[in-house]
Amino acid sequence: MTEQTEKNTGPETRNGVVLEVDGITVIGRPSDVEIISDVSLTVNRGEILGLVGESGSGKTTLGLSLLAHLKRATEIVRGRVRVGEHDLAALSERQVRRLRGRAVAYIPQSPASALNPALRLGVQLSEALHDASLGRDQVMERVREVLREVALPDDDAFLRRYPHQLSGGQQQRVAIAMAFVGRPDLIVMDEPTTGLDVTTQAHVLETIRSMTRDYGTAGVYISHDMAVVADLADDVAVMYRGELVEHGRTTEVLSDPRHEYTRRLLMAVPLLRTSGHEEPEARTDEPLLRIGDLSAGYGRTRVLEGIDLSVSAGECVALLGESGSGKTTLSRSVAGLHHQFSGEMLFDGSPLATSSYRRTADQRRRIQYVFQNPYEALNPRKRVREQILGPYRHLVGRPDSPDRVVAEALERAALPASYADRFPEQLSGGERQRVCIARAVATRPDLLVCDEITSALDVSVQAEIVKLLRSLQDEGMALLFVTHNIALVSNIADRVAILNKGEIVEYGPVGTVMSSPEHEYTRALIADTPDFELSFPGAPERLGMDAESDEVREV
Amino acid sequence: MTRLIVVRLFFGALTLWAVSLVVFAATQALPGDAAQLILGRDATPERLAALRDQLNLDQPVAVQYLQWLQGILQGDLGTSFSNRLPVAEYLADPIRSSMTLMGLSALVATPIALFVGAFSALRRDRGFDHASSMGTLVVASIPEFVIGILAILLLGPGGLGLFPSVYARDGGPEQWVLPVLTLALAVAPPIVRMMRATMIEVLESEYVQQARLKGMSERTVLWRHAAPNAIGPVAQVVALQLAWLAGGVVAIEFLFNFPGIGKILMDAIENRDVPLIQAVVLLIAGIYILVNLIADVIGLAANPKVRVANR
Numbered sequence: 001m002t003e004q005t006e007k008n009t010g011p012e013t014r015n016g017v018v019l020e021v022d023g024i025t026v027i028g029r030p031s032d033v034e035i036i037s038d039v040s041l042t043v044n045r046g047e048i049l050g051l052v053g054e055s056g057s058g059k060t061t062l063g064l065s066l067l068a069h070l071k072r073a074t075e076i077v078r079g080r081v082r083v084g085e086h087d088l089a090a091l092s093e094r095q096v097r098r099l100r101g102r103a104v105a106y107i108p109q110s111p112a113s114a115l116n117p118a119l120r121l122g123v124q125l126s127e128a129l130h131d132a133s134l135g136r137d138q139v140m141e142r143v144r145e146v147l148r149e150v151a152l153p154d155d156d157a158f159l160r161r162y163p164h165q166l167s168g169g170q171q172q173r174v175a176i177a178m179a180f181v182g183r184p185d186l187i188v189m190d191e192p193t194t195g196l197d198v199t200t201q202a203h204v205l206e207t208i209r210s211m212t213r214d215y216g217t218a219g220v221y222i223s224h225d226m227a228v229v230a231d232l233a234d235d236v237a238v239m240y241r242g243e244l245v246e247h248g249r250t251t252e253v254l255s256d257p258r259h260e261y262t263r264r265l266l267m268a269v270p271l272l273r274t275s276g277h278e279e280p281e282a283r284t285d286e287p288l289l290r291i292g293d294l295s296a297g298y299g300r301t302r303v304l305e306g307i308d309l310s311v312s313a314g315e316c317v318a319l320l321g322e323s324g325s326g327k328t329t330l331s332r333s334v335a336g337l338h339h340q341f342s343g344e345m346l347f348d349g350s351p352l353a354t355s356s357y358r359r360t361a362d363q364r365r366r367i368q369y370v371f372q373n374p375y376e377a378l379n380p381r382k383r384v385r386e387q388i389l390g391p392y393r394h395l396v397g398r399p400d401s402p403d404r405v406v407a408e409a410l411e412r413a414a415l416p417a418s419y420a421d422r423f424p425e426q427l428s429g430g431e432r433q434r435v436c437i438a439r440a441v442a443t444r445p446d447l448l449v450c451d452e453i454t455s456a457l458d459v460s461v462q463a464e465i466v467k468l469l470r471s472l473q474d475e476g477m478a479l480l481f482v483t484h485n486i487a488l489v490s491n492i493a494d495r496v497a498i499l500n501k502g503e504i505v506e507y508g509p510v511g512t513v514m515s516s517p518e519h520e521y522t523r524a525l526i527a528d529t530p531d532f533e534l535s536f537p538g539a540p541e542r543l544g545m546d547a548e549s550d551e552v553r554e555v
Numbered sequence: 556m557t558r559l560i561v562v563r564l565f566f567g568a569l570t571l572w573a574v575s576l577v578v579f580a581a582t583q584a585l586p587g588d589a590a591q592l593i594l595g596r597d598a599t600p601e602r603l604a605a606l607r608d609q610l611n612l613d614q615p616v617a618v619q620y621l622q623w624l625q626g627i628l629q630g631d632l633g634t635s636f637s638n639r640l641p642v643a644e645y646l647a648d649p650i651r652s653s654m655t656l657m658g659l660s661a662l663v664a665t666p667i668a669l670f671v672g673a674f675s676a677l678r679r680d681r682g683f684d685h686a687s688s689m690g691t692l693v694v695a696s697i698p699e700f701v702i703g704i705l706a707i708l709l710l711g712p713g714g715l716g717l718f719p720s721v722y723a724r725d726g727g728p729e730q731w732v733l734p735v736l737t738l739a740l741a742v743a744p745p746i747v748r749m750m751r752a753t754m755i756e757v758l759e760s761e762y763v764q765q766a767r768l769k770g771m772s773e774r775t776v777l778w779r780h781a782a783p784n785a786i787g788p789v790a791q792v793v794a795l796q797l798a799w800l801a802g803g804v805v806a807i808e809f810l811f812n813f814p815g816i817g818k819i820l821m822d823a824i825e826n827r828d829v830p831l832i833q834a835v836v837l838l839i840a841g842i843y844i845l846v847n848l849i850a851d852v853i854g855l856a857a858n859p860k861v862r863v864a865n866r
Contacts, residue, residue, distance in 0.1 A: 069768055097771075099770070100770030102770070105768070127775070128769045178769070
């Protein structure tokens with residue numbers, strides 16, 4: 001590990017190679033389990049490597065080990081991390097500290113939590129430039145320069161601001177500026193656009209791209225989002241269970257994935273479909289849910305204005321919008337969880353009270369809700385069986401055969417009946433969300449409100465959940481599918497309502513909206529969504545709706 | 556922020572008023588006749604009646620309360636039953652002594668406790684952390700007067716003989732050592748534990764990780780990035796502890812025969828000296844509210860969102 005000289009690579013072949021990782025292995029203490037095993041890769045000057053993998057694949061651990069930073073109870077046992085001329089894994093804490101920010105810098109996933117809330121931006125930016133040879137004026141001059149480069153104001157008033165006074169996109173620009181201020185050779189980015197809406201994401205990605213090119217910096221972009229990586233990266237490396245299973249030029253990996261896992265991963269990604277939709281049949285019967293001129297708010301703040309929407313039996317209507325657009329407020333109003341709304345809301349011809357307390361038991365039974373985060377939506381102290389039977393007893397009554405109710409619900413959610421005795425902590429994220437769905441469908445509802453139910457899940461799991469929803473829909477259930485993911489909408493919905501700042505700006509059959517969007521906002525959404533083509537032989541129908549996606553689950 | 560402070564001040568005054576009600580009701584509920592107690596067993600009925608009239612004991616309770624409250628608002632705390640001095644005058648010296656004792660204890664305990672807590676968090680699960688965690692647990696589980704007795708046994712004339720165990724009017728500054736030490740020990744453990752817990756949480760945060768990834772030294776990480784974010788929650792506990800001092804001082808003053816409000820309160824209860832009891836209890840409550848108010852202000856000032864939004 002202390003060996004600093006390389007035998008096989010002379011200086012001329014190393015030209016342009018900024019990062020060279022050689023056989024790095026990180027273990028967890030005290031279990032000695034390998035979190036990442038024997039990973040080797042290189043990145044050239046001015047290029048970006050996309051590091052792709054699902055949660056738990058070790059991609060974040062690898063990213064942090066590139067800065068020789070280790071989370072508690074982990075340890076680098078083998079391997080070299082060469083950045084420029086230095087092997088970070090072999091240096092002392094103090095030597096590494098001197099290189100951070102100057103040789104290698106980091107852009108965090110969530111700038112909202114990675115910027116110190118108690119410190120002004122000027123302090124946080126200038127301290128990142130810890131070069132003793134620079135005077136205070138030079139430091140501030142450099143800080144202002146890099147702020148201009150990321151298209152932020154560079155005046156004193158801005159430098160005196162605190163992080164909470166910025167928008168999410170501005171915070172991420174500050175984080176980018178903070179990484180580039182020391183002109184590092186390598187920048188590690190850990191899903192830096194996850195919390196941003198697509199338009200902001202597109203701007204941030206453009207900034208990252210131009211900055212790495214202009215500075216000649218090598219970039220490692222960690223992400224679970226294949227579409228973003230395909231858009232941004234020159235090279236792709238795929239992580240699976242702590243190992244690097246595929247590494248190559250992006251175009252080659254996309255057109256000819258070598259590893260089975262890469263294939264599955266690519267096939268699970270929902271791709272934006274702008275054509276080939278079937279026209280939904282014109283419906284003349286009374287819709288199951290009809291919302292007319294609804295407005296809602298919190299106290300004096302208006303969140304929704306003039307909403308008209310209807311959902312028919314067996315139909316999937318998507319509610320698409322960015323965070324803050326009011327989509328969750330609308331779905332909560334439908335479920336009776338949000339009371340401060342006015343306007344018409346008819347369910348099967350009869351009006352729904354604003355509060356779920358004043359709705360009839362049958363109305364409550366027929367509208368069920370699945371929440372965004374399956375890690376928080378299940379009571380950790382109750383078995384799956386109890387979670388499913390609870391609402392059933394409350395809304396339907398004491399079942400003759402509770403076992404049958406549970407088994408049927410689990411079966412509809414594609415889970416084995418043996419799961420009834422498990423606790424939530426014994427389930428994976430995807431299985432938890434299935435239990436949430438089983439709990440919702442146990443009472444045989446007619447309308448299922450799904451609030452961003454796939455956003456906390458990995459893409460392959462997401463594909464399965466979507467497939468499950470399809471089958472429920474085929475059984476005649478209506479879905480109100482709330483999401484910010486336009487690619488997902490283009491694959492699952494019959495009709496889509498696009499929500500922007502509390503108003504529906506476009507509403508119609510998904511084929512029409514995707515192929516010829518009329519509103520400027522819709523057009524921008526479609527344009528800013530990163531997308532890629534799958535061209536390898538046997539590339540599936542998009543979203544893996546075919547038989548092959550069954551295999552994904554075994555992965 | 557000014558508005559928030561004004562609101563808090565208002566609630567502080569409201570609490571003080573509620574306390575005055577409780578104090579008055581409690582002293583009314585004390586058994587026995589104050590006039591009888593003052594004049595002793597062999598008082599004549601005429602003298603008793605005259606005194607009751609003088610003390611307004613014959614008036615309805617509500618009227619007595621209003622008169623008392625009016626007096627307090629004008630700065631008149633009444634006259635002590637037992638020694639016929641105005642309460643304010645009688646309390647002036649003890650208040651000064653007690654305040655000094657409490658101030659010294661707070662001054663010793665708070666910085667040390669904060670430092671020990673922060674250092675424990677940094678050395679989490681290592682020797683220092685285990686030692687401080689055990690130590691604070693043991694000290695926190697012992698009542699403060701037992702700590703005082705142990706301190707006397709160890710360091711007082713019976714033990715190493717370093718410091719006097721009883722306060723004397725003409726004694727030197729060394730007689731402050733044991734009372735201050737005892738109070739500081741009694742006050743510190745929760746502050747240490749809270750500081751440790753808060754710092755651990757803050758040190759695990761992403762902005763601290765980001766500071767480390769920027770190449771900041773551990774010292775900068777700890778004091779510039781972590782500490783300011785820990786102040787808010789810890790200030791609340793510090794305030795609670797310092798406010799506790801105002802009450803905890805009673806037993807300690809008694810133990811060391813220290814001439815402060817605590818000792819006065821004990822004597823006053825024994826003598827059924829109602830105006831004195833009322834004044835001292837109200838004073839302690841006032842200190843309690845004031846210290847908490849200061850903690851709230853520090854907590855608000857430590858939060859840039861509040862600080863900036865209300866500029």
